[in-house]
Amino acid sequence: MAQQKQKRGPLQFLQFGVIGFANAGIDIGTLNLLLIFFHTDDRMLLLLYNTIAYSLAVANSYFWNASITFKRSAKGNNRQRILFIIQGLVSLGVSNLVFLGTNELLDYTAVPNWLRYNIAKGLAMFLSFLASFFMVKYFVFKDFGNRFIKEEN
Numbered sequence: 001m002a003q004q005k006q007k008r009g010p011l012q013f014l015q016f017g018v019i020g021f022a023n024a025g026i027d028i029g030t031l032n033l034l035l036i037f038f039h040t041d042d043r044m045l046l047l048l049y050n051t052i053a054y055s056l057a058v059a060n061s062y063f064w065n066a067s068i069t070f071k072r073s074a075k076g077n078n079r080q081r082i083l084f085i086i087q088g089l090v091s092l093g094v095s096n097l098v099f100l101g102t103n104e105l106l107d108y109t110a111v112p113n114w115l116r117y118n119i120a121k122g123l124a125m126f127l128s129f130l131a132s133f134f135m136v137k138y139f140v141f142k143d144f145g146n147r148f149i150k151e152e153n
Helices: 002-037 043-069 078-106 113-140 144-152
Strands: none
Touching: 002 043, 002 113, 043 078, 043 113, 078 113
C-alpha cells in the first residue's frame, strides 16, 4: 500500500501539471485579453485583472483536479469545497504578491510593460502552482477518514 501511494505522487504531480498548463493558458490569456482591451498601469487595476484571471483558472482547476488528479479522495462535499476555496485564496494571495512584487521590481528596468507583466505573471503562476499543489494534495483532498480507520486497526 505504501508503494502505491509513492507511485501516485509523481503521477498526481504530472496530472496536476498538465491541468496546470491548461489553467496557465486561461490565466495568462485572460490577463492579456484584459490588458489588450482595457490597458492600464494602475496597480489596483492590475491586481483586479490578475485576480479575475487567477479565479477563472482556479475554477477550471477544481473541476479537472477533482475529476482526474484527486478523484480517489475527492468527495465533492462541502468540507472539500470550503478547503479548496481557502487554498485558492491563499494561492491567490501568493499569485498577487508575486505578480505585483515582480512587476514593481521590473519597473526599474527598461523592460517593456507587456513583457514585464508577462514575466511577473509567469513567476506568479509557477509559485502559486507549487503552493496550490501541496495544499490540494495534503490539505483539501487528503483522505482523513481512511487514515483514522487504518490507525484504529
